[in-house]
Amino acid sequence: MERVDYAGLRDDELMDRLASRDxxxxxxxxxxYSDLVYxxxxxxxxxxxxxEDVTQDVFLRVWRRPESFDLSRGKFVTWLLSVARNRSIDExxxxxxxxxxxxxxxxxxxxxxxxxxxxxxxxxxxxxxxERRAVRRALEVxxxxxxxxxxxxxxxxxxxxxxxxxxxxxxxxxxxxxRLGMQKMRVVLEERRRGERGS
Amino acid sequence: MHMDCETVREHVDAWALGALDATEAIALASHIEGxxxxxxxxxxxxxxAAAFALAVPLAAASPSLKARVMASASLLADVPVRRPVxxxxxxxxxxxxxxxxxxxxxxxxxxxxxxxxxxxGTEARxxxxxxxxxSQFATMRTELTxxxxxxxxxxxxxxxxxxxxSQPDVQRLPMSGTALAPSARGRYIWxxxxxxxxxxxxxxxxxxxxxxxxxxxxxxxxxxNGGLFTIDSTGTGRLIVRDFxxxxxxxxxxxxxxxxxxxxxxxxxxxxxxxxxxxxx
Numbered sequence: 001m002e003r004v005d006y007a008g009l010r011d012d013e014l015m016d017r018l019a020s021r022d023x024x025x026x027x028x029x030x031x032x033y034s035d036l037v038y039x040x041x042x043x044x045x046x047x048x049x050x051x052e053d054v055t056q057d058v059f060l061r062v063w064r065r066p067e068s069f070d071l072s073r074g075k076f077v078t079w080l081l082s083v084a085r086n087r088s089i090d091e092x093x094x095x096x097x098x099x100x101x102x103x104x105x106x107x108x109x110x111x112x113x114x115x116x117x118x119x120x121x122x123x124x125x126x127x128x129x130x131e132r133r134a135v136r137r138a139l140e141v142x143x144x145x146x147x148x149x150x151x152x153x154x155x156x157x158x159x160x161x162x163x164x165x166x167x168x169x170x171x172x173x174x175x176x177x178x179r180l181g182m183q184k185m186r187v188v189l190e191e192r193r194r195g196e197r198g199s
Numbered sequence: 200m201h202m203d204c205e206t207v208r209e210h211v212d213a214w215a216l217g218a219l220d221a222t223e224a225i226a227l228a229s230h231i232e233g234x235x236x237x238x239x240x241x242x243x244x245x246x247x248a249a250a251f252a253l254a255v256p257l258a259a260a261s262p263s264l265k266a267r268v269m270a271s272a273s274l275l276a277d278v279p280v281r282r283p284v285x286x287x288x289x290x291x292x293x294x295x296x297x298x299x300x301x302x303x304x305x306x307x308x309x310x311x312x313x314x315x316x317x318x319x320g321t322e323a324r325x326x327x328x329x330x331x332x333x334s335q336f337a338t339m340r341t342e343l344t345x346x347x348x349x350x351x352x353x354x355x356x357x358x359x360x361x362x363x364x365s366q367p368d369v370q371r372l373p374m375s376g377t378a379l380a381p382s383a384r385g386r387y388i389w390x391x392x393x394x395x396x397x398x399x400x401x402x403x404x405x406x407x408x409x410x411x412x413x414x415x416x417x418x419x420x421x422x423x424n425g426g427l428f429t430i431d432s433t434g435t436g437r438l439i440v441r442d443f444x445x446x447x448x449x450x451x452x453x454x455x456x457x458x459x460x461x462x463x464x465x466x467x468x469x470x471x472x473x474x475x476x477x478x479x480x
Contacts, residue, residue, distance in 0.1 A: 021276050023269065023272060023273060023276065026269075026272055027265075027269060030265060030268060030269070031265075034260055034264070034265065034268075035257050035258065035259050035260065036252075036253075036255075036257065038258060038259070038260040038264075039255045039256065039257050039258045040252045040255050042255075042258050043255045043256075051260070052260050052261065052264050055260055055264060055268075056264065056267060056268050056271070059268050059272075060268065060271055060272060060275065063272045063275060064275055073242075074242065074245070074246065077253075078245070078246060078249040081249050081252035081253065082245070082249055082252075084252070085217075085252055086217075089217065128253065131253060132253050132254065135250045135251070135253045135254040136254050138250070139251075139254055150216060150251065151251070153213070153216040153217060153218035154216045154217065154248060154251045154252075155251070157217060158218065159218050159219065159220050160213055160218045160219070161220065163218070175213065178212060178213050178216065178218060179209075179212050179213070182212035182215075182216070182244065182247055182248070183212070185247050185250060185251075186243065186247045189246075189247060189250060
């Protein structure tokens with residue numbers, strides 16, 4: 001019987017094994033990213049039980065349809081988190097009015113993404129800790145109003161018009177905040193990538 | 200709505216965050232599919248947007264979640280993996296799915312609710328719920344722990360239903376029982392562009408030995424076999440129809456019908472019609 005060190009395999013190697021229905025590989029991916037997927041979903045749906053349901057759905061989708069991920073299009077974690085975010089937004093929308101009231105407090109709570117982590121995750125730490133720290137540092141350079149507009153879009157599932165309505169801010173201003181915020185994030189992340197390549 | 204490269208550059212960040220309205224998002228996604236330069240911009244914007252997800256404060260799911268996920272995965276282990284489809288960028292598919300999800304969820308949700316209300320028994324409700332979209336997955340999870348064979352079927356059907364409701368031309372047709380099965384009713388949803396259809400029926404009488412129900416696509420000049428299906432003890436049955444139509448011009452489309460046929464299948468209708476929808480006769 002082949003003994004596989006799943007924890008030592010890259011994401012794409014684990015995904016390859018999913019095509020041959022390797023439950024060990026699936027379990028390794030779950031261990032590696034379940035907390036992150038759950039955290040993203042929790043951030044969006046603000047309900048622990050719903051977030052767990054979404055997390056289960058996301059991973060079962062990965063299991064059932066591993067071909068949905070195409071390595072040539074980008075990193076696995078980027079894809080996985082996009083699936084988690086989109087699935088969570090769907091869930092949030094499906095719950096409609098019940099969750100809508102929770103958006104308003106989020107809009108007022110400026111620092112929705114804190115700059116410090118709340119807990120350590122050994123499995124995640126091995127692959128993403130540096131990147132997570134870098135992203136959080138990048139977020140620190142964003143003006144609060146830009147960060148808020150982006151967060152309402154990405155985690156709140158709001159369109160620019162809905163954000164403008166919610167913040168009582170002109171649509172053009174919201175568009176500018178989102179564009180400038182994304183540009184700054186892009187610059188900071190690119191500088192980090194260049195630093196990685198140079199070191 | 201049409202977008203040129205300059206407009207795409209202006210909107211791509213908002214698009215990557217999911218902040219464009221549906222019309223803008225579709226226009227932008229359509230442009231990107233045919234523009235390599237803008238597609239690169241979109242890739243970059245998506246990477247940047249995804250970084251926000253990396254920054255969330257970590258929370259831990261309950262330890263029991265892994266057991267549930269692994270148990271469900273184990274039950275689904277026999278579901279065949281589809282061939283990779285790489286002609287579209289994954290985020291294009293994801294964006295398209297996100298766009299249609301709201302519409303599809305409403306359409307399918309309403310349809311599903313009608314079905315659920317009209318059917319009898321927990322079994323029927325659970326099985327139909329399991330074929331619905333993501334908001335119904337909680338029911339599916341419960342079902343998955345009960346029967347691996349049925350789970351495989353449910354998962355496959357679920358994929359097909361999601362494919363159908365994701366099509367822009369998805370249509371629904373109610374079906375009612377004939378004098379032979381007056382309490383029978385059903386719904387057929389289908390998409391001509393995808394060639395997929397899904398039939399859900401209830402209230403059909405038990406079948407004689409050696410026979411099955413057969414679904415037909417009814418045209419002006421012919422009835423085209425859509426496939427055989429059976430029912431459970433509550434009279435409920437489901438059928439996923441692939442490759443809708445046989446490529447032959449049979450005249451105007453009239454509707455759908457269900458007849459009783461021999462279990463081995465038939466190429467031409469021989470049995471009595473028990474359920475029908477559309478403008479048949």
